[in-house]
Amino acid sequence: MRGMAGKTLYDKIWDAHLVAEQDGEAILYIDLHLIHEVTTPQAFAGLRANRRKVRRPDRTLAVADHNIPTEGQGLGVGAVADEEARLQLASLERNVADNGIEFFPMGDIRNGIVHVVGPEQGRTQPGMTIVCGDSHTSTHGAFGALAHGIGTSEVEHVLATQTLRQKKARNLRVMIEGTPAPGIGAKDFALAVIGEIGTAGGTGYVIEYTGDTVRALSMEGRMTLCNLTIEGGARAGLVAPDETTFDYLRGKPSAPKGGAWDIALSSWKALFSDPDAVFDREVRIDASAIAPLVTWGTSPEDVIPVTGVAPSPEAFPNPDKRAAVVRALEYMGLEAGQPIASAKVDVVFIGSCTNSRIEDLRTAADIVRGRTVAPGVRAMVVPGSGLVKAQAEEEGLDEIFRAAGFDWREPGCSMCLGMNPDRLAPGERCASTSNRNFEGRQGRGGRTHLMSPAMAAAAALAGRIADVRDYLR
Amino acid sequence: MKAFTRLDARAAPLPMANIDTDQIIPKQFLKTVEREGLSRGLFYDLRFDGDGGPRPDFVLNRPEYAGAGVLVTGDNFGCGSSREHAPWALMDFGITCVIASSFADIFDTNCFQNGLLPVVLKPEEVQALMGECLGGNHMVSVDLEAQTVTSPSGKVFAFEIDGSRKTKMLNGLDAIGETLSAAADIDAWEAGRALTHPWLERAG
Numbered sequence: 318m319r320g321m322a323g324k325t326l327y328d329k330i331w332d333a334h335l336v337a338e339q340d341g342e343a344i345l346y347i348d349l350h351l352i353h354e355v356t357t358p359q360a361f362a363g364l365r366a367n368r369r370k371v372r373r374p375d376r377t378l379a380v381a382d383h384n385i386p387t388e389g390q391g392l393g394v395g396a397v398a399d400e401e402a403r404l405q406l407a408s409l410e411r412n413v414a415d416n417g418i419e420f421f422p423m424g425d426i427r428n429g430i431v432h433v434v435g436p437e438q439g440r441t442q443p444g445m446t447i448v449c450g451d452s453h454t455s456t457h458g459a460f461g462a463l464a465h466g467i468g469t470s471e472v473e474h475v476l477a478t479q480t481l482r483q484k485k486a487r488n489l490r491v492m493i494e495g496t497p498a499p500g501i502g503a504k505d506f507a508l509a510v511i512g513e514i515g516t517a518g519g520t521g522y523v524i525e526y527t528g529d530t531v532r533a534l535s536m537e538g539r540m541t542l543c544n545l546t547i548e549g550g551a552r553a554g555l556v557a558p559d560e561t562t563f564d565y566l567r568g569k570p571s572a573p574k575g576g577a578w579d580i581a582l583s584s585w586k587a588l589f590s591d592p593d594a595v596f597d598r599e600v601r602i603d604a605s606a607i608a609p610l611v612t613w614g615t616s617p618e619d620v621i622p623v624t625g626v627a628p629s630p631e632a633f634p635n636p637d638k639r640a641a642v643v644r645a646l647e648y649m650g651l652e653a654g655q656p657i658a659s660a661k662v663d664v665v666f667i668g669s670c671t672n673s674r675i676e677d678l679r680t681a682a683d684i685v686r687g688r689t690v691a692p693g694v695r696a697m698v699v700p701g702s703g704l705v706k707a708q709a710e711e712e713g714l715d716e717i718f719r720a721a722g723f724d725w726r727e728p729g730c731s732m733c734l735g736m737n738p739d740r741l742a743p744g745e746r747c748a749s750t751s752n753r754n755f756e757g758r759q760g761r762g763g764r765t766h767l768m769s770p771a772m773a774a775a776a777a778l779a780g781r782i783a784d785v786r787d788y789l790r
Numbered sequence: 791m792k793a794f795t796r797l798d799a800r801a802a803p804l805p806m807a808n809i810d811t812d813q814i815i816p817k818q819f820l821k822t823v824e825r826e827g828l829s830r831g832l833f834y835d836l837r838f839d840g841d842g843g844p845r846p847d848f849v850l851n852r853p854e855y856a857g858a859g860v861l862v863t864g865d866n867f868g869c870g871s872s873r874e875h876a877p878w879a880l881m882d883f884g885i886t887c888v889i890a891s892s893f894a895d896i897f898d899t900n901c902f903q904n905g906l907l908p909v910v911l912k913p914e915e916v917q918a919l920m921g922e923c924l925g926g927n928h929m930v931s932v933d934l935e936a937q938t939v940t941s942p943s944g945k946v947f948a949f950e951i952d953g954s955r956k957t958k959m960l961n962g963l964d965a966i967g968e969t970l971s972a973a974a975d976i977d978a979w980e981a982g983r984a985l986t987h988p989w990l991e992r993a994g
Contacts, residue, residue, distance in 0.1 A: 337975040340954040344969055346979055348990060356873065358823035369966070372976075375992045384821060401821035408823050442990075452872040452896055466896055468874035470903035470965070478969045480976060484952065516808055517866035520895055550869065552895050573989035581989045616808055637807045637864055644806075734871075736817045743840065753870060755812040757835050 323591025325488045326555050327523045330463040330588070334446045342482045348445040348462075349376055350475050351431045352418070354409040355383040355736070356450030360473035361412040371416040372479045378440055379413045379420040381406050382430045384736040387699050387726035390424040402737065416476075429702020429728040432456040432670040436540065437704055439569025443558040443585040448475055453670045453752060455546040459539035460566075461558035461588045463523070466547065487597040489522035489551065490590075493530040495605035500785040502680070503538035504672060504750070504769035506530065507545035508610040509602050512620030519551025522598065525590060526556050530604040536565040537676035544671045545752055548617035557589040609785050612754045612767040613657055614645035619754070621657060623772065623784045629653040648756055649764050650744065658782050660766070664747040665696040665777040666759070667770055668726075669733035672750035673701030675708050677770040682714040684774035684788050690722035691780025697724040697739070699731040723777070735760045748776035792905035793962030794934055797887055799859025801930040801942075802849045803923040807864035811897060814868065814876040828875055829882035850883075860887045860930055862920050865913070868897025877906045887932050889939060891916045902955050905962060907932065909939060915947045934960055 324332070336344045350373075357379075364371070371377065381394075384402040394410065397403040406423065413420040421428040427438065432453055435441040441457045447464035448454060450472045457464035467481065475481055493506050511518075524546050526539075534542065539556045546554030556562075563582060566572045573581040608622035621628070630642040630653065646653060651660065667673070667681050678700065690696045698718050700706035706728055709715055715725045732739040733751035741747055741763025750773050754765040766782060775783040819831030837848050844851045850858065861880070867890040868876060877900050880888065886906055891913040893901075901908045909932065911919065919930070919941050927942035934956065939947045958965065969976075984991050 336979040337972050339968065339972060340957065341952070342954050344972060344975070346976070346983065355820050359825050359874075362823070367966070376990075399821070405821050405823055445990075450872060450874075452870065466872035468872055468877075468896060468900035468903060470874060470900065474966050474969065477966050478973075478976060479980070480969060482965055482969060516869060517892060517894070520866070520892065547896075550866070550894065571992075577989040581987075584987070637805075640805075641807055734812075734817050736820060753810075753812070755810045755870060757816055758812050761816070761835060761840070 322595045323593040325590040325594040325596065326461060326525055326557050326588060327463065327488055328594070330444060330446065331485060333444065336480055342484060344480045345446060345483045346480055347376070347448055347475050349378070349435070349440055349447045351435055351447065351449035351454070352377060352379045352472065353383055353431050353451065354381050354405045356469050357412065357472055358405060358408045359469050360476060363473040364476060369477045371418065371476045374417040376479060377418045377476070378435065379409060379418050380428050380431050380434050381409060381423045382428070383730045383734065385423045385729045386737050387729050387731050387739055390727045394423060426703035426707060429705065430670045430673060430730055432544065433674060433701030433705060436460065436536070437569065437702060439566055439572035442566065442572070442581070443562060444588050448481060452547045453544050455552065455554050456540050456544040456670055458543040458546065458554040459536060459556050460562055461555060461585070463553055463555065465552035486523045486552065487521055489519060489524045489598045489600065490596040491524050491526050491600045491602065492528040493526060493602045493604050494528040495530060495603045497530065497604045497607060500771055500789050501607055501609055502769055502771070503534055503541035505607050505610045506602065506604060507542045508612070508620045508767065509607050510600070511545060511549045511617050512610070513602065514549050514600060516548060516616050516618040517550040519546065519549040522551045524551045524554040526554060531556055532559065535676055536561060537674040540674065541671055545617070548752060558585050609769065609772050611657055611772065611782055613649065613651060614642065615648055615754055615756050616645070617752070617754060617767065619645065623658055623782065625657055627651040627653055627655045627657060650746070658784060660746060661781045662694060662748045662776050663745040664741060665694060665773050666699070666732045666747055666749040666751065667697070667773050668699030668701070668731050669751035670701065670730070671752045672770045673699060673705065675705050677750065678705070678709050678714050679712070681770040681774040682717045683790065684771050684785065685721045685723070685778065686717050688721055688778050690777045694777055694780050696722060696777040697726055697732070699726040700728050702728050732759050734758060748773045748782060791903065791962045791964060794886060794905050794907045794959045796934065797859055797932045798929065800855055800857060800928045801860035801862050801919070801923045802855040802858035802928070803920045804849055804861055804863040805920055808866045808869055809863060810870035811868055811873050811876040812870055815873065815879040819879070820873060820875055825878050826882060828879035832879040832883045855928060857884060859884055860889060860932065861885050862889045862916065862923055865891045867893050869894035872896045874900045874903070877901045877904045881906050889916065889919065902959065903965065905959060907934060907959060909949050911939065911947050911949055918945065919947070
């Protein structure tokens with residue numbers, strides 16, 4: 318009797334934003350709409366063609382992140398060498414100006430990757446509905462907000478109506494419990510979940526992450542966990558807000574202040590799944606059993622411990638998967654049975670909306686401090702925002718990275734998707750803190766191994782995929 | 791949005807699972823500010839070699855599949871990025887129906903915004919259809935009203951589709967126009983929200 322049971326956190330946020338129902342579809346109110354240069358030009362063009370206006374510019378925030386270069390940002394958009402990227406950036410500038418939308422342009426210290434900026438500005442808040450034309454919008458679920466990616470037509474719909482037409486998803490609870498070993502963190506938990514449920518395992522669900530291991534995570538860690546939700550097929554992931562959430566938000570530029578904070582706080586404290594809430598599916602992960610994880614193949618579900626070996630196609634009963642494994646091994650330049658820690662890396666990328674926040678950089682810097690990047694390895698750190706970069710520089714992290722031989726870049730999405738000049742050459746192998754190891758994702762023919770910032774730092778030092786536990790202090 | 795009612799077209803088999811949107815349209819084609827012209831980037835790394843020459847063995851480069859309007863493919867098609875450029879590229883190429891055993895969520899939604907019909911059949915039905923399309927006859931019929939796919943040999947497969955999505959596809963309805971017909975509801979809801987969540991109302 319579903320109607321009698323308690324509500325999940327997802328149910329509560331859904332119910333609180335239900336404006337109307339039309340033809341069996343819910344019209345859901347959207348509290349915050351984040352926009353960027355790549356997935357919005359056609360949406361604004363659609364508004365213009367239909368003589369429609371942006372309904373709530375004050376609930377919309379724009380950044381430039383996907384295609385911007387990670388050097389020379391202070392020179393402005395006019396200096397961007399790539400003509401198409403320059404036109405797309407100029408188009409965003411025109412669209413936000415025409416519609417009165419707040420915008421942090423390239424070079425502004427508040428600019429950066431959209432999923433880093435929203436939280437650090439305090440625009441992302443518990444209980445909100447948040448959308449963006451980017452699949453990693455799931456990141457914001459770390460605050461107990463219902464947040465997911467949408468396509469450009471839906472961007473246009475939200476701009477015009479401040480709502481989204483939705484079908485309700487099912488509830489999936491992922492319980493992560495146990496004390497992880499040193500060197501193992503949120504990225505490993507997230508990869509463990511994807512390895513467990515598969516890349517399509519969460520399709521049609523909203524995931525709520527619970528358990529003592531999740532409670533013990535910082536907001537940065539929770540963002541990493543929720544960020545990777547989409548790689549398991551679920552559009553949105555949630556963590557119920559708690560003192561960690563409130564402490565993070567307190568004092569952020571757009572967080573409520575004074576009496577408004579108290580009102581907001583009492584509302585946020587009601588955001589949890591009722592004890593008798595029924596989930597359609599549950600998955601348990603034992604964090605104490607997790608070794609540092611890496612991907613060996615071309616799907617985020619291709620997860621193995623760093624002590625493991627590239628799999629043999631014969632190990633997979635499903636013929637489609639077997640064929641995919643054969644193809645992935647060939648693409649990745651790996652032999653079945655080869656220890657993954659023997660794979661030499663050419664490039665190390667620390668960055669992306671998954672792992673470019675201050676805690677990620679601190680963790681990596683702690684491994685790197687006083688050590689040197691292996692000869693022949695191109696290693697780069699791309700902070701998630703201008704504010705993260707400034708904070709890291711204040712703490713001297715940039716000096717640690719530079720002294721070791723890392724390139725210290727300006728913020729942006731960068732090599733996570735290689736829309737800007739930061740790309741892999743064909744055949745190059747990359748230890749990457751990003752979120753997708755798809756064929757060609759970081760550059761045509763590029764070979765991506767996903768891992769945590771600490772693991773990527775260890776790979777830079779070793780010149781091959783390495784076990785971070787050998788580098789802990 | 792273009793309406794989709796019925797399609798009689800060649801079906802191209804692409805027997806791979808988990809084809810992600812980076813494969814459907816790689817990043818270098820996302821810098822456009824237009825919806826049109828994206829067919830040049832469709833399946834770029836699969837269609838073309840490192841020098842930009844067509845790979846003759848790729849299904850959409852084979853003359854017998856020229857002008858294909860239907861793609862038959864593996865599980866979890868369209869996973870990854872939310873880029874709507876993926877359905878735009880497929881449609882620009884002339885493909886207005888994709889048949890698979892499952893679709894990734896955001897891609898699926900994006901298809902319905904554009905009049906590209908994603909049809910879910912059972913895995914064994916997709917296998918059977920794929921097998922037939924690999925043979926000499928590749929003509930299939932997709933009838934949205936009847937919710938059926940007819941294979942080259944005449945086998946009929948029924949598929950499920952959400953009722954509201956079906957109506958929109960059949961009529962090519964504009965979702966924004968429909969939602970704006972509920973503008974009074976949105977106004978009222980917003981006014982109530984301003985009272986219960988005053989801290990979300992940002993000063994001008």
